[in-house]
Amino acid sequence: MKTLNVEFAPRQPVPLWIWIVLASLLLALAAHQAWLAWNLTGKLKLAERESVELSGQLDRATQQRQEALARAHVELPYAQDAAAVARLAAFPIDRVLGSLEAAQVQGIKLTALDVSATEGSVKAELEFTDNDTLMHYLAELNAGEPKPRWRLIQAQTNASAGAGNTASIGSTWADGGR
């Protein structure tokens, strides 16, 4: 047999003072939250301003650094001249001339010599009797070199044999003749 929880008493309404206290607490809580939100908003704005200022400072510093690097990379005009003088001084003109003088081959006649010390190159114009002589002369020039230094740039052979054959040969001495 179960029990019966019969009840006819009206439910007691919540007293007014409880509603007032509850409303006051909620109001105070809302005010506190609003104050916190306002405070946080102010701090956020301040942080944003500081962030903008720091970002500006960072941009300026970066720009200054880039400008300094750019200035460092600018090659001064006198530096180019100094480099040219240095390259000229380092050009082994004696070895070039010695190499040409050492290679004595019949049928070869040097007609012009163009030395460009700044580029480290030498270009020679010559007359030759035939192709074999020319090849032999190149072989003589390159004898003793670890790699062939002289090369044939161009050769022009006239139809009449024995005269008028011209050629250009060149060599590079950018490594100082080593």
Add this chain to the structure above:
Amino acid sequence: MHDLYVGTRMAALCQGGQAIFVAAVNDTDAALAALSPPLAKLGGRSKLRIWLSGGLCRPFIVPAVPGIRGTVEWQRTAAALAPQRTGLAGPCRVWVDAVKGDAPRVAVVMQESWFEQLMAFVEANRTRGHSLASIRPWWADVLRAAHARDPQLRAMATQDCDSLTVLVSAPPNEGGFSLASTLTPVTDRDAAESALARLLLSADVDAAQSLTARLIQQPQEPADAAKAGLAMSALTEWSR
């Protein structure tokens, strides 16, 4: 905490199961009037549990009606059935037991006019510092105590100053109650026993499976009833 018993033939004031005041009366007006002086003498603030007699607060079974949905519909149905099932005239205040599904359930009713009279009494005593804790039928407190004594009990009868209230539990597989009824006026003990025997016979319940509680006007020392925490244990007498 103080317990007030209000019936059409008796009024009582108890505290902790002990009777402070007992009076025989002729009607509810006289009962409420009789209780006012002892309440005024209490002094201080107190919560009042009001226990009503079976003649004022009557149970009955609301049958399963197809289509009823929700507590409000059950209460309306019970209010409509109350005059026929309980004999109470006029609008009634209704309490309906909460039961899952569409199974029959117990309803308890009292006359609205009597309830308003009782609330006016409560308001008058509120100004004296006494607040209302509950309004319940006395037989519901007896039912709680009987359940505590023997959960397997099939039937319980409560004879108070003006009525005999009988509750018979349904078979275990059905749950709830198969009979809930108040016979009133019943003031004679022999008449109550005869009526109870007939009801138990019709409900096919052995008398040994029932428990009877009687409200007495002469306070006695609480025995085992006190252990069950009855509100008015000094005015309650148990018998099989």
